[in-house]
Amino acid sequence: xxxxxxxxxxxxxALTSPLSRFLVIPRYxxxxxxxxxxxxxxxxxxxxxxxxxxxIIYVQHxxxxxxxxxxxxxxxxxxxxxxxFMSLLGWQSMLALFLAAFTGPxxxxxxxxxxALSLYLARPFSRVEYVLGKMTxxxxxxxxMTWVPGLLLFGLEGYMEGWQWMRDNARLASGMxxxxxxxxxxxxxxxxALSAWVKWKPAAGALMFGVFFVAGGxxxxxxxxxxxxxxxxxxxxxxxxxxWVQLFEGRTHITNGAVFFRVIEGEELPLWCxxxxxxxxxxxxxxxxxxxxxxxxxxx
Amino acid sequence: MDPVIELDGLEVRFGKRAILKNLKAKLTGRSIGLxxxxxxxxxxxxxTLLGFHKPFSGTARIFGRDVRTHAREVRSLIGxxxxxxxxxxxxxxxRFVRLMAELAGLPPEHALERAHEAFFYxxxxxxxxxxxxxxxxxxKQAAKLAQAIAHxxxxxxxDEPTNGLDPPARIRMIQLIQEIxxxxxxxxILSSHLLRDVEECCDEVLILKDGNVAAFCNLEExxxxxxxxxxLETRGEANGYFLESMEKLGCETAIGAQGxxxxxxxDGLEVRxxxxxxxxxxxxxRRLNRKRDSLEDIFLKAMENPxxxx
Numbered sequence: 209x210x211x212x213x214x215x216x217x218x219x220x221x222a223l224t225s226p227l228s229r230f231l232v233i234p235r236y237x238x239x240x241x242x243x244x245x246x247x248x249x250x251x252x253x254x255x256x257x258x259x260x261x262x263x264i265i266y267v268q269h270x271x272x273x274x275x276x277x278x279x280x281x282x283x284x285x286x287x288x289x290x291x292x293f294m295s296l297l298g299w300q301s302m303l304a305l306f307l308a309a310f311t312g313p314x315x316x317x318x319x320x321x322x323x324a325l326s327l328y329l330a331r332p333f334s335r336v337e338y339v340l341g342k343m344t345x346x347x348x349x350x351x352x353m354t355w356v357p358g359l360l361l362f363g364l365e366g367y368m369e370g371w372q373w374m375r376d377n378a379r380l381a382s383g384m385x386x387x388x389x390x391x392x393x394x395x396x397x398x399x400x401a402l403s404a405w406v407k408w409k410p411a412a413g414a415l416m417f418g419v420f421f422v423a424g425g426x427x428x429x430x431x432x433x434x435x436x437x438x439x440x441x442x443x444x445x446x447x448x449x450x451x452w453v454q455l456f457e458g459r460t461h462i463t464n465g466a467v468f469f470r471v472i473e474g475e476e477l478p479l480w481c482x483x484x485x486x487x488x489x490x491x492x493x494x495x496x497x498x499x500x501x502x503x504x505x506x507x508x
Numbered sequence: 509m510d511p512v513i514e515l516d517g518l519e520v521r522f523g524k525r526a527i528l529k530n531l532k533a534k535l536t537g538r539s540i541g542l543x544x545x546x547x548x549x550x551x552x553x554x555x556t557l558l559g560f561h562k563p564f565s566g567t568a569r570i571f572g573r574d575v576r577t578h579a580r581e582v583r584s585l586i587g588x589x590x591x592x593x594x595x596x597x598x599x600x601x602x603r604f605v606r607l608m609a610e611l612a613g614l615p616p617e618h619a620l621e622r623a624h625e626a627f628f629y630x631x632x633x634x635x636x637x638x639x640x641x642x643x644x645x646x647x648k649q650a651a652k653l654a655q656a657i658a659h660x661x662x663x664x665x666x667d668e669p670t671n672g673l674d675p676p677a678r679i680r681m682i683q684l685i686q687e688i689x690x691x692x693x694x695x696x697i698l699s700s701h702l703l704r705d706v707e708e709c710c711d712e713v714l715i716l717k718d719g720n721v722a723a724f725c726n727l728e729e730x731x732x733x734x735x736x737x738x739x740l741e742t743r744g745e746a747n748g749y750f751l752e753s754m755e756k757l758g759c760e761t762a763i764g765a766q767g768x769x770x771x772x773x774x775d776g777l778e779v780r781x782x783x784x785x786x787x788x789x790x791x792x793x794r795r796l797n798r799k800r801d802s803l804e805d806i807f808l809k810a811m812e813n814p815x816x817x818x
Binding site: 215216217218219220221222223224226229232233236318319322323324326327328329330331332333334502503504506 | 522551555558559560561580581583584586588590592593594595596597598603607608610611612613614615618622625629655657659660662687688691693694
């Protein structure tokens with residue numbers, strides 16, 4: 209109907225699948241994100257490290273390239289091993305933290321500040337779908353920064369080294385995939401929870417860093433004062449580091465985590481404690497979201 | 509046909525405080541008014557119908573679907589215009605309405621088309637690309653109406669749609685609501701504390717007080733049944749005899765302020781006979797108005813009961 213007719217008419221056309229409806233939210237969020245030049249540049253810049261890694265892998269397996277550069281024995285300097293992949297994950301995960309701190313607060317807080325939640329939830333659209341939709345954009349972007357380039361590099365190395373190398377190092381791929389997911393799920397939940405409680409975006413972003421760095425400092429203070437190691441339970445990067453070591457290397461490990469996510473030698477916490485601490489943090493985030501993501505505020 | 513809304517012992521509690529208390533009603537009208545003073549439970553009832561609050565006991569049904577067990581289905585039938593400002597300030601009007609239509613299940617291309625249509629329909633066609641944050645209050649109200657109708661709901665829920673509007677904007681909003689109602693494609697619920705808005709738009713009214721149903725009336729039937737309701741302004745010393753004589757003729761009478769007399773004429777009695785009796789009693793009838801029980805009378809009567817219970 210032409211717009212000039214200006215009459216109301218009911219809609220009797222086809223409807224989209226309810227299962228995929230939550231994807232509407234990340235589509236709009238992605239369009240909004242593209243409007244920010246800073247975020248776009250930051251996102252693109254985050255691929256520099258994986259590109260350098262790809263170049264290293266390529267050069268290491270290309271004798272003519274090494275000859276051209278005059279460094280025939282350079283392939284002995286850098287080994288493509290667990291440290292290589294964990295370092296990649298460590299760097300990329302730190303960049304993911306920055307991305308979550310920049311984009312996360314803009315997800316829920318505008319809807320809360322403008323009372324838009326009642327409009328979202330007055331439709332055939334649940335609170336879970338809303339959170340899932342908001343998380344999807346963060347998860348997609350952070351995936352593109354962490355495990356996706358990690359697995360591509362693993363594939364490239366496997367292609368260069370051969371099938372046997374891939375089979376022998378399958379744990380690196382699974383560690384990369386699951387380790388990154390633990391981290392980005394935590395980041396996405398935390399970003400949304402803080403965004404739901406702190407309506408001022410810069411404050412919510414700053415709080416993201418606060419949770420990681422200030423809580424880590426708090427844990428270190430507890431350790432120093434009480435002469436214990438349990439203060440590390442407040443240090444999220446150490447918890448993640450412990451989990452990564454287990455995911456990448458199993459029980460017999462040679463590293464103590466990745467860059468930014470290192471565990472202090474001799475002060476390792478039992479693995480189940482690390483998992484439990486992260487689970488508690490996730491539950492707190494979910495509780496915070498459940499309290500705030502409501503169609504109508506209840507004044508008791 | 510299923511009633512539009514059926515409340516069956518509905519009780520809603522916030523903590524220990526009962527907000528809606530054992531509400532029972534069957535509303536079948538095309539346009540239903542929800543009236544009540546502040547804190548009567550109007551918004552809580554709307555939020556419960558939308559599934560935002562869980563009933564403590566009893567249930568509510570919309571078009572026969574339980575709001576508790578079929579919340580998603582119920583919400584797919586509803587278009588909701590909330591009372592407060594609800595939008596994303598940094599989004600353009602048409603993009604916001606498109607987003608809302610897509611969340612209601614419309615494919616992107618249909619959602620975009622209907623968002624444009626809805627904006628033209630509510631009179632905001634020229635400003636649809638402006639950010640919602642820059643809209644005036646009247647424009648924001650119209651934009652909220654646009655997002656409520658864009659996906660073609662079967663039931664339109666309007667919570668205080670004329671809140672904060674200046675008289676011309678209010679008239680325009682009422683006209684829009686009347687237009688939507690008269691097309692007959694959907695039912696509407698209008699919650700307001702402004703009796704005039706409800707009277708102009710609704711054919712059924714549910715009056716709430718302190719979480720109870722204080723009154724329920726079908727305005728259409730009320731208008732029909734009160735056709736022989738007269739208000740007279742009289743002068744003369746024999747008013748008392750005049751009233752007695754009218755009662756003998758079968759009228760119900762009541763004396764109002766400043767010599768005004770209210771009469772309900774029985775079937776068969778002509779107004780001419782009234783003048784004859786007045787002349788015989790030497791009473792002058794200075795003014796005669798055919799009057800009906802206004803919504804204000806009904807509302808005030810409902811408010812007289814202290815706990816608001818019928």
